[in-house]
C-alpha cells in the first residue's frame with residue numbers, strides 16, 4: 001500500500017492507495033475517526049455493488065451507519081439533492097461529532113463533500129474513490145460543489161477530507177466509458193506534470209492498457225495534484241493549472257445536455273484550446289497533436305461544433321478563472337510548462 005500525505009495549513013491527511021483496501025475500510029476509518037454516526041453516501045450503481053459490504057465493514061469497526069443513496073449521474077450534483085441528504089441527516093440526529101463518507105465517483109464525492117462542508121457549518125468527511133476520475137483527481141484536494149442547471153460547480157467549498165482511500169480493484173466493475181472518461185484527466189495531469197508522466201501516457205493505447213496501469217496512473221496523478229494543492233489550496237495561483245481544458249470543457253459539457261461526460265468534454269477542451277495557443281505561438285508546435293493522439297487512442301472525443309457558438313460564449317463567462325472580465329486561460333507552452341494567459345472576455349470571440 002502507498003501513502004501520499006497531504007499537508008495543509010488547516011490540516012494534514014493521508015491518501016492511501018492499494019489493491020484490497022476495500023476490505024479494510026472500517027479499520028482504516030477507525031484509525032482517523034472515533035466512534036460516531038456515519039452518513040454513507042453513494043449512488044445507485046455503486047450502492048448495488050458495494051454498499052452492503054462497506055456498511056458492514058464500518059459497523060464491524062463500531063460505527064453507526066446511515067445509508068444515503070442518490071441517483072447515478074451528474075444531475076445528482078444539485079441543491080435539491082443536497083437538501084435531501086441534509087434533511088435525512090437532521091432527521092437521523094446527526095451532530096457536529098458525526099461524519100460523512102462518500103463511496104463513489106466524482107459526482108458522489110463532490111455532492112457528499114459539499115454536504116459535509118455545509119451541515120452544521122461543517123462535519124468530518126472521508127472519501128472512498130470508486131471511479132477512475134475520483135481515484136486520479138476528484139477525491140484529492142478538497143474541491144466540493146453542486147451545479148445549477150446552467151452552471152457547473154457554481155456553489156461549493158474548499159473542504160478537505162480526513163482520509164482518502166483509493167483501491168484500484170473497484171475499477172473492475174467500472175464501465176469502459178466511465179474508465180476512459182477518467183483517463184482524460186490523467187492525460188491532463190501528465191501534460192502538466194512533465195516528460196516522465198507524459199511518456200507513460202504515450203504508451204497507453206487501449207482501454208485494457210488503462211486497466212492494467214490504473215494503479216500507477218493514480219499514484220502519478222495524485223502525487224502531482226497533492227503537490228499543487230499543498231502549494232495553493234484555494235486556487236489563487238498555480239492550482240489554476242489543474243483547470244487546463246476546463247474553460248472550454250465545462251461549456252461543452254453543459255451544452256451537450258448530458259450526452260458528454262466531464263472527462264470527455266475536458267478532452268475536447270484541452271485539444272481545442274491547445275490548438276488556439278499553438279496557432280498564436282504560445283504552445284510548442286506539435287504538442288497539440290501529441291495530446292490529441294493520447295486521447296484519441298482510447299476513444300476520447302477531441303473536437304466539437306459547440307465551440308464558438310453564441311451559447312458557448314455565454315457559458316465561458318461563468319468560469320471561476322474569470323476575474324472581473326479577465327479570463328485566466330491555462331496554456332501549456334511545452335510538456336511540464338503550464339502558464340496562465342489572461343484574456344479580456346471581449347477578446348474571446350477573436351481568439352476562439
Ligand SMILES: NC(=O)c1ccc[n+]([C@@H]2O[C@H](COP(=O)([O-])OP(=O)(O)OC[C@H]3O[C@@H](n4cnc5c(N)ncnc54)[C@H](O)[C@@H]3O)[C@@H](O)[C@H]2O)c1
Pocket residue numbers: 043044045046049072073074077104105106107108110130131132133134137138139140141142143144170171172173174175178181182185262263
Ligand atoms: N472535485 C474535483 O476536484 C473534481 C475533479 C474532477 C471531476 N470532478 C467532477 O466529477 C464528476 C465526474 O466524476 P465521475 O467520472 O467519477 O462520474 P460519476 O461519479 O458519475 O461516475 C461515473 C459512473 O460510474 C459509476 N461508478 C462509479 N464507480 C463505480 C464502480 N466502481 N463500479 C461500477 N460503476 C461505478 C457511477 O455510478 C456513474 O454511473 C463531475 O461532476 C466532475 O465535475 C470533480
Ligand SMILES: O=C(O)C(=O)C[C@@H](O)[C@H](O)[C@H](O)COP(=O)(O)O
Pocket residue numbers: 137140141143152153185235239242243246320
Ligand atoms: O482540483 C482542481 O483544482 C481542479 O480544477 C480539478 C478539475 O479536474 C475539476 O474538474 C474541478 O472540479 C474543476 O473545478 P472548477 O473550479 O473549474 O469548477
Ligand SMILES: [Zn+2]
Pocket residue numbers: 185246262266
Ligand atoms: Zn475536471
